[in-house]
Each structure stands twice: as C-alpha cells, then as structure tokens.
Amino acid sequence: MIVSRPRARHVALLVIMLIASAAARSGAQAITISRVAGAVGVRAPGLGFIRGEPLDLLKDGRPLRIDLELTVLPRAGADGVARDRQTIVLSYDLWEERLAATRVGPPPRSAEYLTASGAEAWCLDQLAVPVSAMGALADEPFWIRIGYRILDGERAGQDDQGGGYTLQSLIDALSGRRKASEWTHSVEAGPFRLQS
Numbered sequence: 001m002i003v004s005r006p007r008a009r010h011v012a013l014l015v016i017m018l019i020a021s022a023a024a025r026s027g028a029q030a031i032t033i034s035r036v037a038g039a040v041g042v043r044a045p046g047l048g049f050i051r052g053e054p055l056d057l058l059k060d061g062r063p064l065r066i067d068l069e070l071t072v073l074p075r076a077g078a079d080g081v082a083r084d085r086q087t088i089v090l091s092y093d094l095w096e097e098r099l100a101a102t103r104v105g106p107p108p109r110s111a112e113y114l115t116a117s118g119a120e121a122w123c124l125d126q127l128a129v130p131v132s133a134m135g136a137l138a139d140e141p142f143w144i145r146i147g148y149r150i151l152d153g154e155r156a157g158q159d160d161q162g163g164g165y166t167l168q169s170l171i172d173a174l175s176g177r178r179k180a181s182e183w184t185h186s187v188e189a190g191p192f193r194l195q196s
Helices: 005-029 053-059 116-125 131-139 153-160 167-175
Strands: 032-036 039-043 064-073 082-093 098-104 109-114 142-152 182-192
Touching: 039 116, 039 131, 053 064, 053 082, 053 142, 064 116, 064 131, 064 182, 082 116, 082 131, 098 116, 109 116
Parallel strands: none
Antiparallel strands: 032 039, 064 082, 064 142, 082 098, 098 109, 142 182
C-alpha cells in the first residue's frame, strides 16, 4: 500500500501530537501524594529543580535559597484552599561532591551528603498540608500545585535585608559582579483523592 505524502504528513503529525500529549500527562502523573500523620505530602521525582545553572552555582560554592509551596486546589487553575510554604538553603560540599540542605524556620532541620535528586526529594518531604485545613476537599477530588522559587546566595541576602543599599551591594556593583539570578516554576497535577 502506497501512502500519499500529504496523508503521511498528517499521520506523522498525529503521532507526534499523541506522543507529546502522553508525555505531558506522564509529567503531571509523576506527582504522587501520601497521607502521613494527618497531613498530605507529595513526591515529584520529575520536578528537577536542582539542575542546570542552579546546580552549577552550587558547585561553584554559592548557596541557593529555595522557597517551596505546596497548594491544595479544588480544581485545576483554581485558587488554593490550603497551603504550606518552606524555605530551604542548599550548599555544596566540594570535597564530598554532595549537597547539604537546611530548612529555615522552626524547627530547623538539615540533611547532608545528598545527591541532586536526593536533595529535591528531601526538600519536598518538608512540605505537608494538614488534612484538617483542606475542609470539604478531604472527602472530594482535589488538585495539587507545587511551586518553587530559587534565589542564588547574593539575591537571597538582599531579600532578607529588605532590598536596601548595603556595603556588600555597593562592593558588588563597583566590582562588576554578575547580577544575582532567580528561577521560578510551578506544576499542577490531579485529580487526587485521599484514601480512607
């Protein structure tokens, strides 16, 4: 059987669209939830926020601040019903070639000798939304949004100081240091349902 070129293009386009659609769904389905001690936690091994330029900065000895947020939504794209926010500071041990992570705020927690994927999992393990805060969604289908904002060490320090002029910012400006960077991303997945 011979297939005409226009028809072959349509078939190829359809196959590409199906593959892209399956890839998008599998990325969203890579998020899983768990219920532990009256709270909902998440796993998202495909989120991959410690790679590329942020990982390169860590390997250059610069600490990174990661602001993470876990939000429970009644449906995709809706406003959040309940959320948890955590701030994590990451650093890189040049000798061990591993990451260290410290959760900022009470109670502080830390972990050392982590790979990039291990550090990401540890960071997400720090997020948990109490089931009691979910209201009626505890018994209904819901969506999850995981968001992050990564700041390099210089920018994180400026944010903590209220963004005003400091001696360090003046030295950085006069020495021509590279401007600090920021990376943000969020992903939604669902619907999920809590098991009784």
